[in-house]
Amino acid sequence: xxxxxxxxxxxxxxxxxxxxxxxxxxxxxxxxxxxxxxxxxxxxxxxxxxxxxxxxxxxxxxxxxxxxxxxxxxxxxxxxxxxxxxxxxxxxxxxxxxxxxxxxxxxxxxxxxxxxxxxxxxxxxxxxxxxxxxxxxxxxxxxxxxxxxxxxxxxxxxxxxxxxxxxxxxxxxxxxxxxxxxxxxxxxxxxxxxxxxxxxxxxxxxxxxxxxxxxxxxxxxxxxxxxxxxxxxxxxxxxxxxxxxxxxxxxxxxxxxxxxxxxxxxxxxxxxxxxxxxxxxxxxxxxxxxxxxxxxxxxxxxxxxxxxxxxxxxxxxxxxxxxxxxxxxxxxxxxxxxxxxxxxxxxxxxxxxxxxxxxxxxxxxxxxxxxxxxxxxxxxxxxxxxxxxxxxxxxxxxxxxxxxxxxxxxx
Ligand code: MN
Numbered sequence: 001x002x003x004x005x006x007x008x009x010x011x012x013x014x015x016x017x018x019x020x021x022x023x024x025x026x027x028x029x030x031x032x033x034x035x036x037x038x039x040x041x042x043x044x045x046x047x048x049x050x051x052x053x054x055x056x057x058x059x060x061x062x063x064x065x066x067x068x069x070x071x072x073x074x075x076x077x078x079x080x081x082x083x084x085x086x087x088x089x090x091x092x093x094x095x096x097x098x099x100x101x102x103x104x105x106x107x108x109x110x111x112x113x114x115x116x117x118x119x120x121x122x123x124x125x126x127x128x129x130x131x132x133x134x135x136x137x138x139x140x141x142x143x144x145x146x147x148x149x150x151x152x153x154x155x156x157x158x159x160x161x162x163x164x165x166x167x168x169x170x171x172x173x174x175x176x177x178x179x180x181x182x183x184x185x186x187x188x189x190x191x192x193x194x195x196x197x198x199x200x201x202x203x204x205x206x207x208x209x210x211x212x213x214x215x216x217x218x219x220x221x222x223x224x225x226x227x228x229x230x231x232x233x234x235x236x237x238x239x240x241x242x243x244x245x246x247x248x249x250x251x252x253x254x255x256x257x258x259x260x261x262x263x264x265x266x267x268x269x270x271x272x273x274x275x276x277x278x279x280x281x282x283x284x285x286x287x288x289x290x291x292x293x294x295x296x297x298x299x300x301x302x303x304x305x306x307x308x309x310x311x312x313x314x315x316x317x318x319x320x321x322x323x324x325x326x327x328x329x330x331x332x333x334x335x336x337x338x339x340x341x342x343x344x345x346x347x348x349x350x351x352x353x354x355x356x357x358x359x360x361x362x363x364x365x366x367x368x369x370x371x372x373x374x375x376x377x378x379x380x381x382x383x384x385x386x387x388x389x390x391x392x393x394x395x396x397x398x399x400x401x402x403x404x405x406x407x408x409x410x411x
Pocket of ligand 1: 327
């Protein structure tokens with residue numbers, strides 16, 4: 001699959017933080033006070049030997065619109081996480097939000113949301129089941145840097161279990177902020193853990209320069225005392241995670257944990273935002289702030305007719321997962337609403353009826369008085385032109401949101 005990415009000129013600054021080889025950032029005193037991990041042994045030169053350690057790579061990553069990268073299907077941090085797991089034959093666990101529409105796939109709303117979560121010191125719920133982190137000797141934690149910190153959902157993970165005595169390794173992707181103290185914050189969370197030197201890579205590099213990224217990941221792992229897992233030892237060349245094989249899991253033992261996440265709806269977008277923009281010929285317009293309270297997710301409005309035109313046409317664009325609340329277009333006579341589907345894929349549902357799939361070219365008439373909702377599919381952008389049918393004493397009544405469980409059950 002060839003993906004077009006918005007390639008912006010950018011000075012690739014690789015920030016390999018620290019690089020103190022084979023050295024932990026922990027103090028001796030603290031290490032001695034913790035339980036001895038028999039799988040992680042000290043070698044004669046005082047470095048650690050992880051050959052027999054049980055290793056888990058935990059990461060949070062997101063697809064959708066990314067700063068300096070464009071719209072992506074595999075998250076930047078996910079790429080790095082898979083490289084680590086592949087090289088060490090470690091287990092892999094992706095942290096996902098409990099609700100798959102929790103974070104916006106658009107960049108700007110996401111940054112606002114992330115800031116809000118950080119300011120409120122929130123703990124967004126993650127999707128269960130999660131593996132038992134405590135069963136591992138070494139846990140890698142990876143995430144994008146959001147506002148100079150771990151995304152708040154990582155703290156939900158950190159606090160979900162007691163990892164004291166384990167060896168922890170942070171890694172992150174960013175667009176210029178470097179490690180931003182994520183390693184220090186992890187250490188603060190687990191003062192009695194050995195927190196090894198982390199790796200910070202730019203997200204754009206991870207996306208676009210896979211071979212270079214692979215090399216940096218391997219060099220870093222070896223610097224902090226890890227060696228390539230034995231199953232791979234016959235080949236000196238690491239197996240690169242190629243851009244066109246984004247979902248290939250080459251580590252066999254990754255499979256068991258991947259299964260955990262396979263029950264989740266596929267978050268991949270059917271169409272990239274860039275491709276969607278090209279077919280969204282009536283234009284996305286601006287963020288629909290006025291009615292945002294009646295929508296789940298972000299929607300955008302582009303008025304197509306001037307104010308003096310007797311019938312108003314508006315192109316409404318829904319981000320993936322976005323839909324409006326149940327509502328009724330009331331009218332004493334006539335009225336109702338016509339939806340003319342223009343781009344992407346979505347749903348319309350009238351109360352008591354099955355949902356109707358919406359695709360470009362589909363026209364739906366919603367009679368006045370019918371309780372209904374409309375919006376995007378969970379993994380697709382969607383646009384329709386909305387037209388209020390002329391009537392007498394027309395009004396709109398907004399009701400409850402569409403139930404998450406019901407919506408997420410739709411394909
Ligand atoms: Mn409607």
